[in-house]
């Protein structure tokens with residue numbers, strides 16, 4: 079008896095959500111199979127890669143990242159180089175300087191950065207807040223306002239501030255809403271439900287279901303994504319059919335494997351290599367579990383993951 | 392797979408003799424179907440019936456053992472496709488590849504590099520468990536056997552990549568006692584390779600030009616009586632390899648097709664030679680999806696740290712978090728006057744934090760709170776690592792034993808400072824850094 083290949087067909091798909099405007103747009107989602115299962119049904123749209131830049135400039139970035147941006151001194155120049163990275167589909171600006179427990183930059187300063195970046199590049203934009211729920215509730219609506227017409231993805235509204243951010247980004251300024259929850263399928267669904275109840279179109283939501291670096295509680299990320307894709311496709315749950323975006327770099331470049339210097343850990347070898355592999359392996363695992371887009375930092379990681387996505391398409 | 396009661400009943404002797412303790416054969420069959428009784432508990436079952444039942448109730452994926460002693464590993468035996476359904480049981484094992492095509496210097500460099508990665512992570516030894524020894528085109532038995540001998544010197548379990556039965560036979564002569572895998576059977580040589588592997592008593596690796604040929608060759612080998620197999624699912628490119636690897640596992644577990652019920656082997660050297668970061672990405676992909684053995688060109692700390700961490704996560708029991716016992720852990724020769732540092736009882740956090748604290752060399756008392764086995768922010772968000780829980784624990788367990796009144800808390804819960812100051816009169820509350828890796832510098836600066 080020959081092998082009987084049984085394809086797994088689903089009568090449901092992940093929503094296609096387009097960000098960006100004009101010539102340059104990028105679409106997340108659209109497939110009706112588990113990630114890279116092109117043998118079940120052809121893929122309509124491959125996973126996408128964003129390059130992370132921060133309002134804090136190159137402070138705290140690894141040597142390899144700094145080397146790539148050499149010569150770029152303003153945020154506009156940094157953004158241009160990010161957009162030009164081999165394999166990049168969009169630019170993701172993280173406004174970490176807004177954190178009240180950190181630099182606590184005023185909202186106006188951050189909006190100025192957003193505007194500078196938006197003027198410098200015409201590629202699709204993702205803007206991430208500072209993670210503090212109160213500050214983001216104030217900051218992200220202003221970001222949404224400043225980026226009118228760009229059809230940008232605003233990351234993220236959370237359970238605690240979804241009303242302010244969801245309404246501004248999704249309704250008032252017609253951007254794409256990023257809904258962030260903490261590695262749990264029920265929380266992810268709940269946030270999508272309440273966001274749509276505000277009146278936001280379900281097809282204009284992208285989820286960040288939470289992330290972790292490989293080795294750091296990552297099993298929950300795997301299972302949450304597995305279960306979300308299973309419910310979205312297998313049970314046609316339209317409150318879980320939003321594409322998933324995963325900010326990888328912000329997690330991976332903070333762990334010891336990436337931050338310990340070679341002087342401190344001589345047997346571990348070059349620091350940049352460790353940081354790249356931590357970023358690459360976490361991103362590959364995210365994509366295998368269900369991320370439709372990942373946000374990365376190092377040019378080598380962007381190039382590598384882009385190769386992997388193309389090779390599996 | 393599992394037979395129902397009626398199907399099992401058809402196989403019973405239908406004597407209703409009650410010797411099994413059941414009133415009727417039908418009742419017995421029902422119990423067996425539920426898993427409450429074993430078929431062997433009926434003394435009158437015929438051999439044919441037993442054989443067909445054990446076939447039908449066999450697990451969908453075989454468990455294959457390779458190696459000996461410390462280098463013994465089980466592969467396969469999985470029952471689910473997703474880890475939230477049930478724990479994955481057999482970890483992916485990684486092999487670093489050697490090849491007869493390499494120069495002596497390259498081989499020596501690899502042999503020196505492989506043992507460098509060897510460390511512990513949360514109680515588990517992390518090292519390169521397997522060495523893949525490839526017989527390149529044109530190599531003869533002497534050259535290949537010499538390389539196998541060298542690789543054997545590392546004391547790791549070997550996987551021989553060799554499609555020539557004569558050469559394989561010679562190589563096995565020098566290493567079969569270590570129970571290596573002989574990866575080399577295909578549609579054109581499987582009979583001879585089968586003889587070599589069975590004679591040496593080792594697991595045989597099977598490959599095919601495509602998934603159908605692989606299937607037919609496995610079926611042919613099973614017909615010859617060999618069920619001690621590993622399937623080399625490596626295809627022409629990563630796309631085909633991913634397809635093969637997923638389909639083999641899915642056919643076995645979802646569709647009960649036992650011909651594919653074997654562990655898989657994925658050779659990344661064939662897919663991304665010379666591109667170490669791409670191999671890193673693929674190693675992660677095949678750890679997530681169904682690679683039992685993954686062969687790579689190199690495993691330095693850069694690859695090992697994230698990969699072994701990922702593997703440890705993916706293969707944990709989804710039902711229970713890994714915890715450590717709450718209590719006071721004196722480090723670096725601490726006494727009652729040493730600084731107090733606190734964190735949660737999540738094993739990963741404890742492991743990361745205690746490692747850094749030890750590295751600092753500063754004597755201190757590490758106080759582990761009962762935080763439900765959750766990470767710092769998770770337990771804080773869940774209300775299990777709060778001003779109240781920490782202060783109660785300190786008052787009850789630490790104050791009677793420790794004289795120092797300085798407490799360092801994790802930077803991620805800096806918000807607890809005020810609350811703790813109010814609840815722990817006499818204590819100085821110090822907010823530590825956000826990441827454990829910054830602790831060494833932080834503690835040294837504090838002492839200065």
Ligand code: B12
Nearest residue numbers: 260289295734740765766767768769772773801823826827
């Ligand atoms: C895995 C995970 C879970 C798992 C739990 C796994 C576990 N055993 O903890 C599950 C799925 C169960 C979970 C649940 C929840 N989670 Co959760 N979870 C995570 C995740 C993805 C990883 C956590 C992890 O393992 N980190 C690794 C460990 C090692 O980190 P750590 O303990 O913080 O230790 C580091 C530092 O703190 C420092 N450190 C530790 N101790 C000390 C001590 C000193 C003195 C110093 C100086 C430093 C230091 O060193 C370590 C390494 O650098 C994080 C997001 C993330 N990427 O971090 C969210 C996260 C922690 N979870 C979050 C939330 C909200 C929750 C829930 C409350 C959600 C809900 N509403 O139900 C629940 C609560 C749990 C419950 N009710 O039972 C939030 C917390 C938000 C916040 N800022 O408050 C996070 C940050 C996600 C997010 N971005 O929203 N979660």
Ligand code: SF4
Nearest residue numbers: 407408409411416433
């Ligand atoms: S012992 Fe066997 S034959 Fe006798 S009743 Fe039980 S099942 Fe039937």
